[in-house]
Amino acid sequence: MDLSPAPGASTAAEVAAAASVDPSLAPDASTAAEVAAAASVDPSLAPDASSSDKAEDERFALLMSIGEECIQTDELRLLLQNKEKPFPICYDGFEPSGRMHIAQGIVKTINVNKMIRAGCKVKIWIADWFAQLNNKMGGDLEKIQTVGRYMIEIWKAAGMNLDGVEFLWSSEEINKRADEYWTLVMDIARRNKVKRITRCCTIMGRADNEELTAAQIFYPCMQCADIFFLEADICQLGMDQRKVNMLAREYCDDIKRKHKPIILSHHMLPGFKEGQEKMSKSDPSSAIFMEDDEAQVNLKIKQAFCPSNIVEGNPCLEYIKYIVFPWFERFDVDRKEKNGGNKTFLSMDDLITDYASGALHPADVKPALAKAINEILKPVRDHFNTSKEAKNLLNTVKMYRVSS
Numbered sequence: 001m002d003l004s005p006a007p008g009a010s011t012a013a014e015v016a017a018a019a020s021v022d023p024s025l026a027p028d029a030s031t032a033a034e035v036a037a038a039a040s041v042d043p044s045l046a047p048d049a050s051s052s053d054k055a056e057d058e059r060f061a062l063l064m065s066i067g068e069e070c071i072q073t074d075e076l077r078l079l080l081q082n083k084e085k086p087f088p089i090c091y092d093g094f095e096p097s098g099r100m101h102i103a104q105g106i107v108k109t110i111n112v113n114k115m116i117r118a119g120c121k122v123k124i125w126i127a128d129w130f131a132q133l134n135n136k137m138g139g140d141l142e143k144i145q146t147v148g149r150y151m152i153e154i155w156k157a158a159g160m161n162l163d164g165v166e167f168l169w170s171s172e173e174i175n176k177r178a179d180e181y182w183t184l185v186m187d188i189a190r191r192n193k194v195k196r197i198t199r200c201c202t203i204m205g206r207a208d209n210e211e212l213t214a215a216q217i218f219y220p221c222m223q224c225a226d227i228f229f230l231e232a233d234i235c236q237l238g239m240d241q242r243k244v245n246m247l248a249r250e251y252c253d254d255i256k257r258k259h260k261p262i263i264l265s266h267h268m269l270p271g272f273k274e275g276q277e278k279m280s281k282s283d284p285s286s287a288i289f290m291e292d293d294e295a296q297v298n299l300k301i302k303q304a305f306c307p308s309n310i311v312e313g314n315p316c317l318e319y320i321k322y323i324v325f326p327w328f329e330r331f332d333v334d335r336k337e338k339n340g341g342n343k344t345f346l347s348m349d350d351l352i353t354d355y356a357s358g359a360l361h362p363a364d365v366k367p368a369l370a371k372a373i374n375e376i377l378k379p380v381r382d383h384f385n386t387s388k389e390a391k392n393l394l395n396t397v398k399m400y401r402v403s404s
Contacts, residue, residue: 091232093125096147097136101287116164157383272304
């Protein structure tokens with residue numbers, strides 16, 4: 001694979017030494033919905049990066065299906081047209097910070113597999129030093145790295161296509177090229193005011209008005225540097241990471257770098273409770289964890305907020321849209337004849353129509369959702385039950401106290 005930077009792109013060292021200009025305004029974003037009709041794609045087929053315009057359209061549509069927002073779609077098109085960059089580099093990262101919930105486990109697996117089918121190389125940044133900066137696991141690096149190994153074990157069992165994935169530990173990679181990395185971090189820090197950096201602190205799950213440690217203020221500068229250090233063409237992270245990704249694009253304006261990282265931000269799944277915008281590891285009832293047993297999944301979904309006829313803000317419907325349909329390409333409902341009989345939905349639009357009208361009831365949705373989720377999680381459960389190493393990792397992680 002050719003992993004060289006795109007023509008005109010700078011290496012991290014060149015970026016750090018570039019000249020300064022006034023940052024421009026952040027560009028307008030295009031939603032995935034605006035380009036949903038760009039092309040039809042069979043997600044089971046792996047497109048050839050060097051093939052026809054149709055294949056390019058398929059790659060584009062496949063990548064856009066990942067994102068709730070893309071900044072910018074025209075730049076993504078140009079990247080896919082670049083014959084000198086046949087395997088664009090997609091960057092994702094995570095803090096090892098406790099047990100893995102289904103959004104981090106299954107949604108990431110779905111998105112990574114789409115990126116690989118679109119002909120991309122995926123670098124997953126295991127941000128162990130960042131978790132330490134953010135005081136996860138009480139700042140204990142050994143515990144953090146144990147959690148990181150547990151998470152990799154889950155993705156393997158969940159069906160992530162690891163052929164195109166490179167897992168990189170931040171502590172190891174930064175130490176290998178420390179002079180390059182820290183020069184870049186310092187340049188980013190030098191060009192930004194404290195107020196701009198603290199606006200990014202929501203990426204750590206912190207409010208921008210929260211009292212922060214000096215380490216936590218340094219964190220956004222490092223995450224911004226990661227993008228250039230890893231020579232990423234595409235930042236594929238959640239919407240909650242948008243602010244620091246925009247900081248990276250502003251930095252490109254500062255240093256007159258032509259090729260900016262494309263931001264492809266995925267939707268954030270809510271928790272199961274009413275008004276809960278995100279799953280919470282510190283509230284086990286709000287989330288399904290990747291090794292939850294069948295009874296736990298059934299109970300959590302049974303207790304989930306799922307108001308009749310209401311689509312907006314309904315977490316059960318979001319799980320169907322962002323997990324079940326991408327995984328199975330269908331949603332099967334089993335019910336008695338007097339309640340309408342069994343029905344298979346082949347599109348989310350049809351399901352929403354039935355649900356909003358009352359033809360599909362929460363009592364129909366919840367058991368069907370639980371059945372689908374349990375089927376997805378079965379290989380993970382089996383792996384952690386049969387692999388001694390995986391079982392030991394899980395038991396160790398369960399003993400750790402989740403720190404906020």
